Amino acid sequence: MKHLKTMLALAAMTSLTPPILAQNNIIDQQAASMARDKGLSDNVGYDIIEGLTTEIGPRQAGTEAEARARIWSIAKLKALGFTNARIEEYEMPTWVRGEESASIISPYPQNLAITALGNSASTGEDGLTADIVYFPTLADLIAANDADVKGKIVFVSHAMKATQDGSSYGAYGPARFVGPNIAAKKGAAAIVIRSAGTDYHRNPHTGNTNFEEGVAPIPAGALSIPDAENLERMLARSKNVKMALKLTPKNIGMQVSGNVVADIQGSNPKLGMIVIACHLDSWDLGTGAIDDAAGCGIITAAAKIIADSGKQPKRSIRLLWAGAEEVGVWGGRDYALKHAADNHSLAMESDFGAGKIWAVDFTLADSAKDVSQAIIRSLAPLGIVPRRQAAGGGADVGAIIAAQKLAIIDLQQDGTKYFDLHHTPDDTFDKVDKSEVQQNIAAWAATLSIIANYEGELKPE
Amino acid sequence: MKHLKTMLALAAMTSLTPPILAQNNIIDQQAASMARDKGLSDNVGYDIIEGLTTEIGPRQAGTEAEARARIWSIAKLKALGFTNARIEEYEMPTWVRGEESASIISPYPQNLAITALGNSASTGEDGLTADIVYFPTLADLIAANDADVKGKIVFVSHAMKATQDGSSYGAYGPARFVGPNIAAKKGAAAIVIRSAGTDYHRNPHTGNTNFEEGVAPIPAGALSIPDAENLERMLARSKNVKMALKLTPKNIGMQVSGNVVADIQGSNPKLGMIVIACHLDSWDLGTGAIDDAAGCGIITAAAKIIADSGKQPKRSIRLLWAGAEEVGVWGGRDYALKHAADNHSLAMESDFGAGKIWAVDFTLADSAKDVSQAIIRSLAPLGIVPRRQAAGGGADVGAIIAAQKLAIIDLQQDGTKYFDLHHTPDDTFDKVDKSEVQQNIAAWAATLSIIANYEGELKPE
CATH class of the missing domain: 3.50.30.30 (Glucose Oxidase; domain 1)
Structure with a gap:
């Protein structure tokens, strides 16, 4: 019965959603809940997936289609209100199918x-x-x-x-x-x-x-x-x-590829920014709906919920729609090189399809335990469970994580069906379930709401 | 309660499986049950589907692959013990993909x-x-x-x-x-x-x-x-x-196609034979597993169960593995022309995939009501229901049915998933469920057992 009593006490706390004091930082659980619930009726994410697969389709790294996709992305990010949307080009060796x-x-x-x-x-x-x-x-x-x-x-x-x-x-x-x-x-x-x-x-x-x-x-x-x-x-x-x-x-030979980068400006520039990533390139056979238009739709819609919340976040949020992931993570490495001097604190990535999130992993400072607890509490109504294993990040944030020893949060998607579609002609828009995308956006928005407004140390010791 | 009593009485009758007298004809319900139950553990049908899709693959009408398939089929039917296995060639205009x-x-x-x-x-x-x-x-x-x-x-x-x-x-x-x-x-x-x-x-x-x-x-x-x-x-x-x-x-232009025909000789040559059909040709994109290697596997395995039952059937059973169905039913028409003088009584066809049979339709002489009742009783344990609509036959038996006004029995397969695969590259062996094929063979074997041993009139008036 002791266990049940603890559960009930926790439930009562959650339903009251009081501000929780953590290391001189107030975590606004209610704001996270509001961000989460906005995610559940979001249209922005699904529209990005629809637009990218319909108007561009396949966008192999180093090809003209990827270049068109970058132009499309800049227009989309500007229209959504992100600041400083820009293309950062690099060159890479390019292989094409015959x-x-x-x-x-x-x-x-x-x-x-x-x-x-x-x-x-x-x-x-x-x-x-x-x-x-x-x-x-x-x-x-x-x-x-x-x-x-x-x-x-x-x-x-x-x-x-x-x-x-x-x-x-x-x-x-x-x-x-x-x-x-x-x-x-x-x-x-x-x-x-x-x-x-x-x-x-x-x-x-x-x-x-x-x-x-x-x-x-x-x-x-x-x-x-x-x-x-x-x-x-x-x-x-x-x-x-x-x-x-x-x-x-x-x-x-060497061809031009590039990253698309855009920001939400935080109110306290001294706090390390949060970088959230997806990749824009896709294999040529499908239209890159689950790999990885879905990821770009999810992270962008979630960030927009934070931008539109009526309260400027304390930390900046940077969107990285990386180029050339499929063919060797050229975009992720170029980002880490070009932004070595930028102050980052935490990285997240969405690149495992459009399926529901079922688990969350953390690699945070010990002092930030209240952050992970607040996130776990926010995600529970979405059916997401904490796991007892470290977060690893993803391909495109790997280089910057290594360079700056960033904190990481992984929102783990259900990949049971992912390898039915992965890198095939069948990776098309019809495979995307809008309600599952919305569940992702809800989880991302809640998580971003908490970490972007937390002023304590996030990086693990 | 009256309904329940009727059901119980019927169940008791079925379990005793007594010979039922019909128009001077004994219907051996027990033999039908035995044939059915053999079908449920049949390997012949699944092996035919496996062999045809592995050793031949696609076999478009009028092409060299269809010719190879005919040779394969003759060898297979002879090995299975059918008599008089032969190829009947004809020519037809042929269109090929570019x-x-x-x-x-x-x-x-x-x-x-x-x-x-x-x-x-x-x-x-x-x-x-x-x-x-x-x-x-x-x-x-x-x-x-x-x-x-x-x-x-x-x-x-x-x-x-x-x-x-x-x-x-x-x-x-x-x-x-x-x-x-x-x-x-x-x-x-x-x-x-x-x-x-x-x-x-x-x-x-x-x-x-x-x-x-x-x-x-x-x-x-x-x-x-x-x-x-x-x-x-x-x-x-x-x-x-x-x-x-x-x-x-x-x-x-005109190319050679052909039918593959084989027989089980009945003990009473005066009784019109039963013709059972599938088609051997398939579209070029897949390997023709469900359309229609499955049909050939099903009818052939069922006929072999009758041949191997230890008792020669009264009516002859003719297998027609028709050519050139997909491109205009050339095989079915050629069969009707070449066999216009043969005495047929009833036709059946399997050409709707490898899914379970869920219903049975009849077009029989009114006097043969006991035949349909016996078949319904035999099929009930397979989850097959009678429908109140006339049987129509199928593409390859259409011409001979029309020419000789044959009786027809349709064992209706569940086609819910059929048009996921129909005429696509995805029509391959892995889509075939052995237990569903066996359910088909069981239903066919029970039905053939009853009609092949019935001496009364089958053709509708």
């Missing part, structure tokens, strides 16, 4: 759905034909003798499973991240992998792969999961399966 | 996922570029002035909804069946439709369209549903949307 096809030549001729992985080499216009050598897992490829791989098309068919926290990407992603490099070092002619994804549609999942310095890239593609399973069935019947592969991507 | 792409040129440049409809004209290698003229429904296109359509790319964006019985195909399919012909007559440069489908994947739905004699075909394509909705959003912003379209299909 033609792509794969077919089984024998013993069971038919076409397979394939897409090239970013940084794949070209097969040349004539393509290449070779026997398949099959490895059920990446570990099997690693253990293979070079002689068994040499001159062949390696097929790695790991089967990724869905997880709420996306941890399966860490477990199964390496077949994409490093599989091609390993196959290249063993002398493979090319590699095809089962897509790092969890759907059953004829849409392969692209994404970058990287070859070590000194390793000559080989053609590297991902088969859709139905096609990978079809190929597995063929290999169960015959050890002599021959594939014709054509991938003609190109490296087009 | 390159296909669509992109919005202005005001919101991006690519859209498109596929050509069967019988589409070619845009030529250079493609064509024109303004879109938008019609939310086919009725709007029909009502349009020629002047508003002339030289433009018509876009018809009807939104098909899923139904259990597939009736939405009748309601929304005409935009594909006749929309291109109507647009051509009004002088359109081309037509793109929202796919006749119910999914949200970037996989357009192909399928035949037909141009009237004397109407010059125009290029005709289907957009995936996410792309059709994206185009609708663009059109909501601007009346001036320009599309570049490239479709380069070709008519390659």
